Structure formats: structure tokens, C-alpha cells
Amino acid sequence: MKAHRLADSSQYADNWTLTDELWAILDSGPDLRGEFRFLEVGEEPMVMSHRELVENASAVTAGLERRGLQKGDSVAVILPENPDFLRGFLGAVIGAMVPVPLFPPLGFGGLDAYVERNARILEASGARVLVTSRRLQKVMWSLISEVDTLEEVVCIEDLAESGPADITRPGVSPDDLCFLQYTSGSTAAPKGVMVTHRSLGANMYGIVHQGLQIDFDTEEGVSWLPMYHDMGLIGMTLAPLSTGMTMSFIPTLDFVMYPECWVETISEYRAAATFAPNFAYALATKKIPKEKVAALDLSCLRVAGCGAEPIHPDTMRSFNEHFAPAGLRPEALVPAYGMAEATLAVSFIGVEEPVKTDRVCPNAYEQENVARPLGGVDTDMSERQAHEFVSCGRAFPRHSVKIMDEEGNVLGDREVGEIVFEGPSVAAGYYRDAEKTAETFTEHGLRTGDLGYMVGDELYVTGRKKDLIIINGRNFDPQTIEWKASEVAGVRKGNVVAFSLQTRESEELVVIAEAKGDVDPGRMARDIKRAVSRELFIKVSQVEIVGRATLPKTSSGKLQRSKAKEQYLSGELGKTMRAASRKVDVTSVGKHVARSMVNRMRHFVKQRVGNLSETLRSIVLPD
Structure with missing residues (x-):
């Protein structure tokens, strides 16, 4: 078996599995190409070849098998360090177990909510074992008493101590479950997307060959994305591993604290x-000053992909302009669209194509659900009043994107409706949730819940169907309102939510904005109302100014509009802060540490009693 089959278009077939790919890497010689650099600000890089990484992961496989796990068993993985996470995740895949990647606590604030959320996911996934670190196990044992299926919390350090001897080489088919990717929950409760080897292979093949057209022998990549989310895991980790591409990984929190480390790493390693x-x-445009930009060389950057959330045209233009002195080419920016239910990617603009935007008439868009280009009868309309959307390109070969209405009818060019995706990249459904699977994975294709329109074969994404704001018969995407509000002085960009409330008479628009620091909330509220009214001709009924880190977000940083609305209506908004910024609740931490200690002791006693019972049975009832 040849390693890196996904890198060779002539070798790719629908019988590819990630498990077979990892075994092929194990079977390969030491000259196998590709390595991963694990970077940390102020530290020397940790460098591992792909083969070394998979060998280390196979030691984890051995440790899991010794604990009785076998093909098809769910293994939860909560590990904050990238090398540890990969060993845990890949160790499960090598043994054809089903890893369930979950985000680690970003701090010890909000621990009750963190444990409650992950307990629900662990129960739903049927995880038998939770793999974590020695540091985190002090809290993670707390989950044992909350999850019926969970048998043990095991440290990655203990699993990897023993070596990969005598692990079982499983038989795996493309339609077997590869891993469970729980959705971020930006509009609903998290659901376990069933990613099969077939859908994973099809999507990664489309990304690297048809989307990004990577030269695996000569080109490298850089990522700071968290590996427990689909874009960081599939696009920037599993795809490079399966093609022999060299990558440099920056810890996510390093990027958040020092955004310059992202572009500096690209420049240093010629990514x-x-x-x-x-x-x-x-963030990079805002935080990296021009004098630092001048010291960079970004002429090497051929693909700077952008996805996972609505793409703001001004963000793309500003980034291009800000980093042009460093040699960044405008064609390097590659807007894309994707979602977990599609495994990852749905569409890309073509490599070497400039970012394309579409400016449409607001009246036609808001009242007729038609994205009519600005011009003609609209020539007297201000350019600032137009709605502008970024092209997210075309679907991969063997895949298709169409726009449908509520009745399942396919809409024509520039008619706005729900985006529906078809092709081998579509996941197998939601784990143990037949009702939600039937609603989303339909005979027409994957109903994404996103709104958009087609221009020829190009997709323009306009917003989430569930978030659509309807005021006086006019349709507004919330991000259009949020972006206008973000331009007001003192507002934290990217930290604004807009939603509507039903009153007896009509729908009312509510905007909630985080302030940068000490501001006059009354004045800021008035400025937001004026800005939105002036640009969009819509009345804002209520504006709420809140402090930093107040608005709820998912673990991947997406605003949770529905949760913000719920908190606003219940009067809870502003009473809690996001986990990364919360002060430590000593009582909560103490409670979970104490519960973890009790659960560990119970497990230890149960294990010892079980071992003693087996010993006595063998003495009294010898074979």
C-alpha cells in the first residue's frame, strides 16, 4: 500500500479510508515526505515527521485496546496541546474507533456550563473513554458521574507510554464512521455529524486538488485554527497529513494574544x-502596525482562505490593502463556504481569481427576495445603500449547489433561497437523531439552513435562514445590520448582534453591541440608531450597550444570536461573561475537583475489586 494516496489523483478512488492511510504511513520507510512543526511563542519548535507522529499515535491505539476498546467504540478527546490532540485523535482512528473531538476549557470560569454541555455530548455520543491530559483530568473525572456510558478518564501521557506493539489491524470500509464532529451550536443545540471515511476522502480530495491545487512536494502551510473544529482538523491537519504536506501549527491562544505571529510564521517559513x-x-489588519508589515515578505502566500462565518467585503479589501507592502497579492485571498454537515467545504473561488463582490439593489433584495445588480433603474441609488455580498465560488466536481424555496422548487439565477448541497462529501447524518437527520439530509440534498443565490455557477451566501430579520415586509440579514453598527465609534467590531422581536403591532429591531471601554451608552445607542437608519432605512427600536466579552459565542468564536436573544428576554444578558474572560469561580472549580477525586477513587476501588475477584475465581475455579 502506498502512503499519501490522497496526494496522487491517479490513485484516488472511492475505497479510500483514513485508517488505511494511517496504516500505509506506518508501513512506509523513513524517507516518507512531510512533517509537522508545532510552534509556541518564545519556544523552540517541536518537529515531527508524519511517520513519527503516526507511530506515536499507534502507541495510544495500543493503550486504548488494552482497556478493551475496539472498532466502532466512541472515544472522546479533550486535549489542549496540538501534538497531544493529534496522538489521541489519530490513535483512535488507527484502531477504527470513533474519536469525538471536544474543545478544552479555555479557563476555569464558567466550569458548570462547560461540564453540563460536554456531559450532554458525551452521553449522546456513547463515549466509553475520555482521553485528556494530566492537568485537565483533575476536573474531567467530574464527568464520570454525569455520563452513563463513560467508563474511564485516561491521560494521554499514560496511553502513550507503552509502545505500539501488537495492535490490531482492523478492516475498515469507506462507509464506516470515521469520527463524530459536533456542530458549534451557533443557532441550535450541538448535533453529532457522522463523518464517514468516504465523505472525508471526497471532501479533502476536493479541497487539495480541485479547490487549492496544492503542490505537496514544494508548498507548505500555516495554521492557528483549533484542531477540535472541522476547518482546523480536516482542512489544515488531516488533508496535509494525507498528502505529505508540511505544516506549521501555532497554538490558537498565541494567535489571539499575538495576531502578528500568524503572518510572521507565514513569512519565516515561506508558506x-x-x-x-x-x-x-x-484582527490582523487592526492589530499589526504598518511598520511590522513592512518587515514581512508575504509574496510566498498563494492561498489565504476565508470561511466559517459571513465574509465582510470591507474586511477582504482592508486586509489586501494593509498587507500589500509585504508583497501580498490580491489573488491570494480565497473566499469559501462550508459547514460540518458537508464534512467541511462546499465551494471555493478559483485559485488566482481576485475576490469578487456583488452589489445588489436593497429594495429588490429586501422585498422581492431577488439579488438584482445595482444599476439601470437603480442608478440614482447611493452606492452605500446597496447590499454587497462576496462570491464563495463553485462546488467541486461530482458535487452541486442549488437554491431552493420552502416547497422544494429550484430557483433561478439571483433568486434568494436556501442553499442545498449534493455530492459524496455530504455526511451520513446526525448520530442517533433520525428526526433531525430526515429534516436536513433530504432527497433533494443537504438543506444547509443558509440563504444565498446563484449567478451562473457561482454561489453568494447571504446569511442564516433562522436569523433572517423581517421588518415591515423587508428581509434583512442580521450581519448587514451588525456590520453597519460596528462602524460606530467605540463599538467592538465583530461583537454586535441584531434580531427582531414580535410585538402586538409589528416586528421590532433590537441591536446589542459590546463597547470597547468607558463610553457614554446613551450616546452610543443614539449613534447606532442613526447609522443603521441612515444606511439601511430601517428603524432600530432598542439598543443595548454591554461590556466586553458579554455576548455569547460558540467555542469556535461564532456569535450565538438566538442565545443572545434568549438572554436579553430573560434579563440574563450581561450577568455572565464568555469563558475565556470570566474570573475563576473558586466554588465551582472546587466542586468539580472534589467530584473528580471521588469519582477517581470509586473507579480505582472498583478496578481493584474486579481484579481481585478475577484472581479468586481463577484459584477457586481453575481452568
């Missing part, structure tokens, strides 16, 4: 590819 959400490009 050709990277990927990030819209907010990261805005």
Missing part, C-alpha cells in the same frame, strides 16, 4: 497556504 475566518483577517 503558500493558510485559512482563517473573517474575524481573523479583521
Whole structure:
């Protein structure tokens, strides 16, 4: 078996599995190409070849098998360090077990909510074992008493101590479950997307060959994305591993604290590819001063992908302009669209194509659900009043995107409706949730819940169907309102939510904005109302100004509009802060540490009693 089959288009077939790929890497010689650099600000890089990484992961496989786990068993993985996470995740896949990647606590604030959420996911996934670190196990044992299926919390350090001897080589088919990717929950409770080897292989093949057209022999990549989310895990980790591509990984929190480390790493290692959400490009533009930009060389960057959240046209333009002195080419920016239910990617603009935007008439868009280009009868309309959307490109070969209405009818060019995706990349459904699977994975294709329109074969994404705001018969995407509000002085960009409330008479628009620091909330509220009214001709009924880190977000940093609305209506908004910024609740931490200690002791006693019972039975009842 040849390693890196996914890198060779002539070798790719629908019988590919990640498990077979990892075994092929184990079977390969020491000259196998590709390595992973694990970076940390102020530290020397940890460098591992792909083969060394998979060998280390196979030691984890051995440890899991010794604990009785076998093909098809769910293994939860909560590990904050990238090398540890990969060993845990890949160790499960090598043994054809089903890893369930979950985000680690970003701090010890909000621990009750963190444990409650992950307990629900662990119960739903049927996880038998939770793999974590020695540091985190002090809290993670707390989950044992909350999850019926969970048998043990095991440290990655203990699993990896023993070596990979005598692990079982499982038989795996493309339609077997590879891993469970729990959705971020930006609009609903998290659901376990069933990623099969077939859908994973099809999507990664589309990304690397048809989307990004990577030269695996010469081009490298850089990523700071968390590996427990689909874009960081599939696009920037599993795809490079399966093609022999060299990658440099920056800890996510290093990027958040020092955004310059992202572009500095690209410049230093002459990376050709990277990927990030819209907010990261805005953050880099804002936080990296021009004098630092001048010291960079970004002429090497061929693909700077942008996806995972609505793409702001001004963000793309500003990033291009800000980093042009460093040699960044405008064609390097590659807007894309994707979601977990599609495994990852749905569409890309073509490599070497400039970012394309579409400016449409607001009246036609808001009242007729038609994205009519600005011009003609609209020539007297201000350019600032137009709605502008970024092209997210075309679907991969063997895949298709169409726009449908509520009755399942396919809409024509520039008619706005729900985005529906078809092709081998579509996941197998939601784990143990037949009702939600039937609603989303339909005979027409994957109903994404996102709104958009087609221009020829190009997709323009406009927003989430569930978030659509309807005021006086006019349709507004919330991000259009939020972006206008973000331009007001003192507002934290990317930290605004807009939603509507039903009153007896009509729908009312509510905007909630986080302030940068000490501001006059009354004045800021008035400025937001004026800005939205002036640009969009819509009345804002209520504006709420809140402090930093107040608005709820998912673990991947997406705003949770529905949760913000719920907190607003219940009067809870502003009473809690996001986990990364919360002060430590000593009582909560103490409670979970104490519960963990009790659960560990119970497990230890149960294990010892079980072993003693087996010994006595063998003496009294010898074979």
C-alpha cells in the first residue's frame, strides 16, 4: 500500500479510508515526505515527521485496546496541546474507533456550563473513554458521574507510554464512521455529524486538488485554527497529513494574544497556504502596525482562505490593502463556504481569481427576495445603500449547489433561497437523531439552513435562514445590520448582534453591541440608531450597550444570536461573561475537583475489586 494516496489523483478512488492511510504511513520507510512543526511563542519548535507522529499515535491505539476498546467504540478527546490532540485523535482512528473531538476549557470560569454541555455530548455520543491530559483530568473525572456510558478518564501521557506493539489491524470500509464532529451550536443545540471515511476522502480530495491545487512536494502551510473544529482538523491537519504536506501549527491562544505571529510564521517559513475566518483577517489588519508589515515578505502566500462565518467585503479589501507592502497579492485571498454537515467545504473561488463582490439593489433584495445588480433603474441609488455580498465560488466536481424555496422548487439565477448541497462529501447524518437527520439530509440534498443565490455557477451566501430579520415586509440579514453598527465609534467590531422581536403591532429591531471601554451608552445607542437608519432605512427600536466579552459565542468564536436573544428576554444578558474572560469561580472549580477525586477513587476501588475477584475465581475455579 502506498502512503499519501490522497496526494496522487491517479490513485484516488472511492475505497479510500483514513485508517488505511494511517496504516500505509506506518508501513512506509523513513524517507516518507512531510512533517509537522508545532510552534509556541518564545519556544523552540517541536518537529515531527508524519511517520513519527503516526507511530506515536499507534502507541495510544495500543493503550486504548488494552482497556478493551475496539472498532466502532466512541472515544472522546479533550486535549489542549496540538501534538497531544493529534496522538489521541489519530490513535483512535488507527484502531477504527470513533474519536469525538471536544474543545478544552479555555479557563476555569464558567466550569458548570462547560461540564453540563460536554456531559450532554458525551452521553449522546456513547463515549466509553475520555482521553485528556494530566492537568485537565483533575476536573474531567467530574464527568464520570454525569455520563452513563463513560467508563474511564485516561491521560494521554499514560496511553502513550507503552509502545505500539501488537495492535490490531482492523478492516475498515469507506462507509464506516470515521469520527463524530459536533456542530458549534451557533443557532441550535450541538448535533453529532457522522463523518464517514468516504465523505472525508471526497471532501479533502476536493479541497487539495480541485479547490487549492496544492503542490505537496514544494508548498507548505500555516495554521492557528483549533484542531477540535472541522476547518482546523480536516482542512489544515488531516488533508496535509494525507498528502505529505508540511505544516506549521501555532497554538490558537498565541494567535489571539499575538495576531502578528500568524503572518510572521507565514513569512519565516515561506508558506503558500493558510485559512482563517473573517474575524481573523479583521484582527490582523487592526492589530499589526504598518511598520511590522513592512518587515514581512508575504509574496510566498498563494492561498489565504476565508470561511466559517459571513465574509465582510470591507474586511477582504482592508486586509489586501494593509498587507500589500509585504508583497501580498490580491489573488491570494480565497473566499469559501462550508459547514460540518458537508464534512467541511462546499465551494471555493478559483485559485488566482481576485475576490469578487456583488452589489445588489436593497429594495429588490429586501422585498422581492431577488439579488438584482445595482444599476439601470437603480442608478440614482447611493452606492452605500446597496447590499454587497462576496462570491464563495463553485462546488467541486461530482458535487452541486442549488437554491431552493420552502416547497422544494429550484430557483433561478439571483433568486434568494436556501442553499442545498449534493455530492459524496455530504455526511451520513446526525448520530442517533433520525428526526433531525430526515429534516436536513433530504432527497433533494443537504438543506444547509443558509440563504444565498446563484449567478451562473457561482454561489453568494447571504446569511442564516433562522436569523433572517423581517421588518415591515423587508428581509434583512442580521450581519448587514451588525456590520453597519460596528462602524460606530467605540463599538467592538465583530461583537454586535441584531434580531427582531414580535410585538402586538409589528416586528421590532433590537441591536446589542459590546463597547470597547468607558463610553457614554446613551450616546452610543443614539449613534447606532442613526447609522443603521441612515444606511439601511430601517428603524432600530432598542439598543443595548454591554461590556466586553458579554455576548455569547460558540467555542469556535461564532456569535450565538438566538442565545443572545434568549438572554436579553430573560434579563440574563450581561450577568455572565464568555469563558475565556470570566474570573475563576473558586466554588465551582472546587466542586468539580472534589467530584473528580471521588469519582477517581470509586473507579480505582472498583478496578481493584474486579481484579481481585478475577484472581479468586481463577484459584477457586481453575481452568
